[in-house]
Amino acid sequence: MKNESNLQSTEVVIEKRQSFLTKFTKTFGPGILAVLTWLGAGDLVTSSVAGASYGYSLMWILALSLLLRFLIVNVIARFQLCNNENLSLLEGYGRIHPFFAYFLLVYALIMGHLFNSYMIKGAGEVLSTLLHINQPFLGSVIVVVLILLLIGRNIYNTIENVMKIILGLLTVAFIVLAVQSSPDFGEIVKGTVGFSIPSDTGLHGAFLLAVSIVGAVAGSISNFVHPYFLKEKGWTKPKHLKIQRNDLLFAIGVCIVINLAIWIIGAEILKPKGIEVETIDDLGAALQMQLGQIGWLIFYLGVFGVLFASIVGKSTGYPRLITDAYYVINKKRKEKYDRKYNNDPLFKWIMLFVLVTPIIWSIPGMPGFITLTLLVNALNVVGFPVIAIGMLVLSNNKRLMGKYRNNWFENLCLFLATALALWSSIQLAIGFF
Incomplete structure (x- = not known):
C-alpha cells in the first residue's frame, strides 16, 4: 500500500509538472515571436555600439524606449482584442481618415524593404563566416532562397519552437559573458537616470545612436505586426486581454535581459579594449x-538564427x-x-518584394551592415508621429473601445x-541637409 501511495504521489507531481510546462508553452507564444521579430540586428547593433562607444551614458534611452514599446504594443493589442466592431488595426486607422491607410501602405512597404535589407545583409555575412567562404553576398542569396522555400507553408508552430530554443541559447551566452565581465552596476544606474547626450566619440555620433535606439525599440512599425501573431495564436477577444498582457510583459522582460547583456558586453569588454563595432x-x-x-560558435549560430527568424517574421508579417x-x-x-x-x-507579390528586393543592399560596395542598421532604425522615427496620433484617436474612441479606453498615463x-x-x-533632417 505504501508503494502504491508513493507511486500515486509521483504521478501527481509529474502530472503537475507536465501541466505547468504545457500551460507555459501554450501561454507564451506571440510574445516570443514578437521578441525575435523585434530583436534582429536593430537591438544587437544599437546596444553593442552604444556600449562600446559611450559606456552606459545612453542607457536611459534604452530604458525609456522599452517602456514606450510595452505601452504602445499593449495599446495596439488591446484595440485588436477589445474594439466592439471587431475591426483590425488597419481598418481602425481607415475609419479616422483615408490618409492613414495610404500612408501606412507606402510606409510599411518601404520599411519592410529596408528592415530586411540589413537583416539579409547581416545573415549573409554571418553565414559566410560560419561556412568559411568569405562571400557575404552569396551568403545573403542562400538565406533568401532558403526562406523562399519556407514561405507559404504552415510552419508557425515549428518556427515558434525553434525560435524559443535559439532565443534561449543566445540569451544564456550573452548573460554568461555579461556576468563574467563584472559590470559596474553603479554606472548602469547612473546611465539609466542620466538623461543626457554625450559628446560624439568613435565612428557613430551619439545623437544618431540615440535616435536609432528609439527607432529600433519604441518607434518600430514592426510593433504593428504583433496583432497578427495574436490572431495566429487564437487570441481575438477581450477575455484574452490578461494573457496577452502577461505574454507581452514576458517578451519585454526578455528584451530587457538581452539588450542589457549586449550593452554590458560593449561597455565592459569592447570599450576598455578600444574595439569599435564596425562589423x-x-x-x-x-x-x-x-x-x-x-563562445564564437554559439554567437554566430545564435545570431544567424535570430536574423533568419526575423527575416521570416518580417517577410510574413509585413x-x-x-x-x-x-x-x-x-x-x-x-x-x-x-x-x-x-x-x-x-499578397504573394508583396511578400516577394519584401523578401527579394533587399538583396541589392548586400551587393559589394553598398553601405556596411552596422551603418545600414543604424540609419534604417533611425528612419523609423520619421513615421512614428503619424502612427502615434492615429493610435491616440483610436484608443480613446468611446464608441469603439468603451471601458477599454486609454488611461491618462498611456495618453501622456x-x-x-x-x-x-x-x-x-527635425534634427535628423537638419543634420542631413
Whole structure:
C-alpha cells in the first residue's frame, strides 16, 4: 500500500509538472515571436555600439524606449482584442481618415524593404563566416532562397519552437559573458537616470545612436505586426486581454535581459579594449575572447538564427500589414478574397518584394551592415508621429473601445513619444541637409 501511495504521489507531481510546462508553452507564444521579430540586428547593433562607444551614458534611452514599446504594443493589442466592431488595426486607422491607410501602405512597404535589407545583409555575412567562404553576398542569396522555400507553408508552430530554443541559447551566452565581465552596476544606474547626450566619440555620433535606439525599440512599425501573431495564436477577444498582457510583459522582460547583456558586453569588454563595432565580427570577437571557440560558435549560430527568424517574421508579417492597408483602400478586393491572404496574388507579390528586393543592399560596395542598421532604425522615427496620433484617436474612441479606453498615463506617454519623434525627425533632417 505504501508503494502504491508513493507511486500515486509521483504521478501527481509529474502530472503537475507536465501541466505547468504545457500551460507555459501554450501561454507564451506571440510574445516570443514578437521578441525575435523585434530583436534582429536593430537591438544587437544599437546596444553593442552604444556600449562600446559611450559606456552606459545612453542607457536611459534604452530604458525609456522599452517602456514606450510595452505601452504602445499593449495599446495596439488591446484595440485588436477589445474594439466592439471587431475591426483590425488597419481598418481602425481607415475609419479616422483615408490618409492613414495610404500612408501606412507606402510606409510599411518601404520599411519592410529596408528592415530586411540589413537583416539579409547581416545573415549573409554571418553565414559566410560560419561556412568559411568569405562571400557575404552569396551568403545573403542562400538565406533568401532558403526562406523562399519556407514561405507559404504552415510552419508557425515549428518556427515558434525553434525560435524559443535559439532565443534561449543566445540569451544564456550573452548573460554568461555579461556576468563574467563584472559590470559596474553603479554606472548602469547612473546611465539609466542620466538623461543626457554625450559628446560624439568613435565612428557613430551619439545623437544618431540615440535616435536609432528609439527607432529600433519604441518607434518600430514592426510593433504593428504583433496583432497578427495574436490572431495566429487564437487570441481575438477581450477575455484574452490578461494573457496577452502577461505574454507581452514576458517578451519585454526578455528584451530587457538581452539588450542589457549586449550593452554590458560593449561597455565592459569592447570599450576598455578600444574595439569599435564596425562589423558584426567585432561583437563575435568579444565572445571568442571570453568563451573561446565554443563562445564564437554559439554567437554566430545564435545570431544567424535570430536574423533568419526575423527575416521570416518580417517577410510574413509585413505583407499582411501592407495587404490589410490596401484592403482598407480597396474594399472590393477585401470582399473578393475575404481577407484570406494566401488566396490573393497581391499578397504573394508583396511578400516577394519584401523578401527579394533587399538583396541589392548586400551587393559589394553598398553601405556596411552596422551603418545600414543604424540609419534604417533611425528612419523609423520619421513615421512614428503619424502612427502615434492615429493610435491616440483610436484608443480613446468611446464608441469603439468603451471601458477599454486609454488611461491618462498611456495618453501622456503616447503624446510625449509623438513629441520626441517629431523633434528627432527635425534634427535628423537638419543634420542631413
